[in-house]
Amino acid sequence: GAVVSQHPSWVICKSGTSVKIECRSLDFQATTMFWYRQFPKQSLMLMATSNEGSKATYEQGVEKDKFLINHASLTLSTLTVTSAHPEDSSFYICSARDRGQGYEQYFGPGTRLTVT
């Protein structure tokens, strides 16, 4: 089946630094990827939609200058959390839409970010 990977699976960083999270579709092409954030004991909230070769579309309330998204190829999207603060600590999950399979969507395993 289709597989989406995320790297790293967990990361601890200091306040003020930037962290990059990668989302890869391993065996299919994804023109669209989605980034979600999940705070402890809460639901998943969509942050942005990443389209290959164009700018990401951010949901209301999400700072695009803080959460930089780059979808440079059909198999890779990256989310960079710039100048991270403790309140950015969360579980970040990506999903990728397979354009070759009726637009099925597959989720990555998630990245747990802790900002100290």
Add this chain to the structure above:
Amino acid sequence: AQKVTQAQTEISVVEKEDVTLDCVYETRDTTYYLFWYKQPPSGELVFLIRRNSFDEQNEISGRYSWNFQKSTSSFNFTITASQVVDSAVYFCALSEGPNAGGTSYGKLTFGQGTILTVHP
């Protein structure tokens, strides 16, 4: 705007009991998809089912069954003869269909989740 409501925050049952997780949704779209996902403690989302708005047939997969009723905007999930391994957070989600304008297709709106604990 789309909305998904899972009114049950937590459910606790004893093994072998049947349990139903409720999901009520709101959307103005005529074409949409409904999903259920399981999230075990590892955090990875496990896809359980997808249902499109034109298919109201109930579905059964092993111990899992789903009841989709457009008249009440509900998409409930039942686990029969629950097992300890069913303990997880379960999310109901909604997305627009492919003819809804393109840019929003695939964006999932999740419910708040229901924490299911199955005791031995």
